[in-house]
Amino acid sequence: MLALGSNLGDRRDHLLRARRALAAAGLRPLAASPVVETDPVGGPPGQPRYLNQVVSCPVGAAPTPRALLALCLAIERAHGRVRRERWAARTLDIDLLFFGDRVVDEPGLVIPHPRLADRRFVLEPLVALHPELVHPVLGLTARELLARLGEPGGDAVQSPASPRRGRDAAEPGRHG
Numbered sequence: 014m015l016a017l018g019s020n021l022g023d024r025r026d027h028l029l030r031a032r033r034a035l036a037a038a039g040l041r042p043l044a045a046s047p048v049v050e051t052d053p054v055g056g057p058p059g060q061p062r063y064l065n066q067v068v069s070c071p072v073g074a075a076p077t078p079r080a081l082l083a084l085c086l087a088i089e090r091a092h093g094r095v096r097r098e099r100w101a102a103r104t105l106d107i108d109l110l111f112f113g114d115r116v117v118d119e120p121g122l123v124i125p126h127p128r129l130a131d132r133r134f135v136l137e138p139l140v141a142l143h144p145e146l147v148h149p150v151l152g153l154t155a156r157e158l159l160a161r162l163g164e165p166g167g168d169a170v171q172s173p174a175s176p177r178r179g180r181d182a183a184e185p186g187r188h189g
Contacts, residue, residue: 014111014143015085016126016135017066020053021104024064027092031105032068034088040075042068046138053102054134060102067138072113078124082109110135114149125150130158133165 015035019027025048032042046067053060075081085107092105110126117124125148129135136159139146144156151158 014109014139014146015068015070016106016108016110016129016138017068018063018106018108018134019104020061020063021102022093027105028064028066030092031088031107034091035068035070035084038084038088040070040081040084042070044069044142046142049134049138051134054132056102063134065134065138067110067135067142069142075112078109078112078115078117079119079122081112082122085109108135110139111146111149114147116149130161133159133162136162 017028017031019025021027028048032045035042048064048066051063051065053063075084089103089105089107094103094105108126108129109122109124110129112124115124126135129139130148130151130153136155139155140159144154146155147153148155148158153161
């Protein structure tokens with residue numbers, strides 16, 4: 014399960030091209046959520062709004078979570094993504110949310126994504142696609158995680174800290 018986001022250039026085209034690049038690499042998305050437009054979270058002020066989407070890909074299509082992360086980073090770079098500042102504007106962002114029900118906590122890679130339970134811009138499209146998907150660490154469905162955030166604009170309920178949660182989010186596999 015991947016989250017796609019873009020807030021620079023032709024945002025919708027970046028999402029479309031990301032899905033096509035995944036398919037060309039053998040990760041033909043099984044399903045894609047509706048695209049949602051959201052305000053940026055964190056980062057420098059004055060950023061454009063994001064388009065966000067969640068796509069579900071067959072787990073067996075990528076040999077390992079690390080290989081899938083490498084592919085996502087390569088697709089980002091091919092679409093003009095440059096990592097300079099944490100949560101800065103970007104042409105394309107691809108976050109690895111889940112890899113089946115696997116839990117991974119390694120340097121440079123944490124699955125499930127360590128901040129997905131705090132992010133409405135990920136949970137809303139995830140709920141549209143797979144509302145009953147259970148978070149393998151928190152034991153809550155996507156719908157329950159979204160409900161914990163309350164109404165849009167309200168205060169988020171923080172999820173339990175990941176062992177690596179405080180590390181720099183600009184590190185590959187932990188980006189915003």
